[in-house]
Every structure is written in C-alpha cells, then in structure tokens.
Amino acid sequence: MPRQSLGFFPTPLVELAKLSDKLNGPKIFMKRDDNTGLALGGNKTRKLEFIMGDALKQGADTVITAGAAQSNHCRQTAGAAASLGLECHLVLGGEEPDQVQGNLLLDQIFGCHIHWAGAHRKGEDIPKIVEQLKKEGKKPYVIPYGGSNELGAIAFVEAFRELEFQRESMGVAFTHIVFASSSGATHAGLMLGDRIFGSDCQIVGINIDKGEMDQVPFDEHIVALANSTARLIDIDYQFSDSDLILNDDYVGEGYGVIGHLENEAIATLAQTEGILLDPVYTGRAMGGLLDMIRSGQIKQTDRVLFWHTGGAPALFAYANDLNVAEKR
Structure with missing residues (x-):
C-alpha cells in the first residue's frame, strides 16, 4: 500500500x-x-503516512478533515499537508475563539484554511465544502474523523x-x-x-x-x-x-x-x-x-x-x- x-x-x-x-x-x-x-x-502521524500516501496516489492537491477546536489529528494533518505541498482545510467544532492557542495556533502557523462548524465537530459539513472546492478546480481528498x-x-x-x-x-x-x-x-x-x-x-x-x-x-x-x-x-x-x-x-x-x-x-x-x-x-x-x-x-x-x-x-x-x- x-x-x-x-x-x-x-x-x-x-x-x-x-x-x-x-x-x-x-x-x-x-x-x-x-x-x-x-x-x-x-499517534495520528502513523495513520497519516498511509492516508497521505493514498491521497498522493489519487492525485489530490487538497486535503480536508474535521475535529474539535483543539484536535490533535487536525494539527498533525495540517503539518503533513504543509510538508507535502498540499492545501489543507480543517472543519472545526465550536466558534472561533477570541484567543488562539494550543493546537489551533499550530493549525494557523501551518497555513491551513479553517471552517468553524458549531456543533458539527465530526465532519458533518465536509460534503458541502468538498463540492465548493471542486467548483474551484481543486482535487480534494477527505480524511475521516481521527484518521x-x-x-x-x-x-x-x-x-x-x-x-x-x-x-x-x-x-x-x-x-x-x-x-x-x-x-x-x-x-x-x-x-x-x-x-x-x-x-x-x-x-x-x-x-x-x-x-x-x-x-x-x-x-x-x-x-x-x-x-x-x-x-x-x-x-x-x-x-x-x-x-x-x-x-x-x-x-x-x-x-x-x-x-x-x-x-x-x-x-x-x-x-x-x-x-x-x-x-x-x-x-x-x-x-x-x-x-x-x-x-x-x-x-x-x-x-x-x-x-x-x-x-x-x-x-x-x-x-x-x-x-x-x-x-x-
């Protein structure tokens, strides 16, 4: 694989x-x-080695995943995408906080796009974002919740x-x-x-x-x-x-x-x-x-x-x- x-x-x-x-x-x-x-x-790094391998094989130029505002999975996904030159979209539960820190700060440092989803922290909003990315000519690859x-x-x-x-x-x-x-x-x-x-x-x-x-x-x-x-x-x-x-x-x-x-x-x-x-x-x-x-x-x-x-x-x-x- x-x-x-x-x-x-x-x-x-x-x-x-x-x-x-x-x-x-x-x-x-x-x-x-x-x-x-x-x-x-x-631990998500282990999963991402196989998942990102599959994304690259499929010719993706963008990855999208979801999690809580302080998701460790999202932070590691953002880092992996940055290292591979892929655009990254994170769909995070809750509302944008006044103060950015922890994993969320690292997400921003890695340059990913953040979509705030309220109660939908497990990716419920991903399909509509994927459709928008496709309209923009992107080739998105969906990474499941938690990898x-x-x-x-x-x-x-x-x-x-x-x-x-x-x-x-x-x-x-x-x-x-x-x-x-x-x-x-x-x-x-x-x-x-x-x-x-x-x-x-x-x-x-x-x-x-x-x-x-x-x-x-x-x-x-x-x-x-x-x-x-x-x-x-x-x-x-x-x-x-x-x-x-x-x-x-x-x-x-x-x-x-x-x-x-x-x-x-x-x-x-x-x-x-x-x-x-x-x-x-x-x-x-x-x-x-x-x-x-x-x-x-x-x-x-x-x-x-x-x-x-x-x-x-x-x-x-x-x-x-x-x-x-x-x-x-």
Whole structure:
C-alpha cells in the first residue's frame, strides 16, 4: 500500500519505574508516540503516512478533515499537508475563539484554511465544502474523523509489529496495553495486530467520548473496523463484541471536560517521570489506568504498556481547567 514517510520511527519504548514505585503497582511501560516528530508528534502521524500516501496516489492537491477546536489529528494533518505541498482545510467544532492557542495556533502557523462548524465537530459539513472546492478546480481528498478508516487501522497493525521487535529485545511480555480510544482506528489496529502476532495480551481502550461514530455505537464501530481492515489485508479473522475491551468508566462529564481524574494523572506523570500528557485523551486514559491499578483490576504482578498517543500542545488551551498544583 502507498505510504508517505512523515514521522520518526520506531518511537521509544520505556519503563516507568518511578511511577510503578509510587503506585506500589505493576511494571508499567510506555510507548512514546508523542515523539513521532510531525507537528510536535502524536499517534495520528502513523495513520497519516498511509492516508497521505493514498491521497498522493489519487492525485489530490487538497486535503480536508474535521475535529474539535483543539484536535490533535487536525494539527498533525495540517503539518503533513504543509510538508507535502498540499492545501489543507480543517472543519472545526465550536466558534472561533477570541484567543488562539494550543493546537489551533499550530493549525494557523501551518497555513491551513479553517471552517468553524458549531456543533458539527465530526465532519458533518465536509460534503458541502468538498463540492465548493471542486467548483474551484481543486482535487480534494477527505480524511475521516481521527484518521480512523482501514488505512488508519493498518498503521496500528504496523505499530504492533514495531512494538513486538522492541519488547522482544527488552525481554518483556505485556499483560495489558492501555490507551485512549476515541475514533476507533488505533483500537481496531491494535486488536488486529494482537491477533496476528499472537501476543495474547488484553487490548484495553479507555473511552474518552460519549458520542457515536457515523451514527453507529462506538463499540460496534471498532469491531466493524477491525473486521473490514482484516478483509482489506486478506487476514481471515472475524472479531465479535466479546473480543472488544472498551472501558466506559472514565468518560466523566464528556469529551474535553477536565476534572480531578485528568488533573491528577497529568500531575502524577509529570512529577514522577517528567512526561507530559494532554488533558483530553492521554490524561483521561492514564487516569483510568491509575484507578484500575488502585482498585485491583490490574494486579501488582501484571506488566502494563500505556500507549502515549500525544496531544501535549492542548495543555496550553486548557490552562484554566488544570489544577495540578495540588499534587506537589
């Protein structure tokens, strides 16, 4: 499949020994996809290598995608488009803010065109913008919300292969892989990679959003995407609901609403390991992991990998919602 190099791979696999000691818990490792390099990094770089490869193969001169105002996916898409000489249009939820910061500031620096869409942060307004671009003589290519289609999932099958080489060289086998699950392709790809490579660990997505994907319940969307990706690469696997682990316990007040869970996780990791999480995705997912360890759902004898999907630029936009001083 076409693939356009955009990031720095493999990303580091590190042990969080100080965090484990603080929790008196299991061995905890981290896959540092916040270090992919493109536009300050993040897991979407992996997906965009395959998606942009397909866009270039189809002769596109413009890409368009959607997300929240502080979307990490949109920021990395803007960076990728700039590096490839493609025009970029972002359809962002909400209204234009008085102060531009975080990911939105980076979107503007990359020179993309921003369309504000109110409540439509998942691309509902994209079709009419595509038609306008075609009338202008452009060749637009639509990138799905979160980069979450079969190409995005294939990127995380490849990511699992990368992880296998690293963990074997370190002599460790994981019992759990924990990560933020939002638009589905990371989750679907890791499920498929786990099956292909026979690692037999639990693939645990922490749900960070109450919403649906394409008007389909999120759990059903992930399973369907895993199955369609398997078909695309001629792998004879069929996933069912029983294969999916999607933890809904930490959604809280909803997408992007920051509470004690996220604040504590951000402060704890920063002040033990010097690693920054973001307030929307990895902060919530790490908060879920900390609770699962403290409640005994993950045992002291387990070996856990937390997949850091990036997003730290959003910290600046959520400064008023962060209260990490209480952890000092």
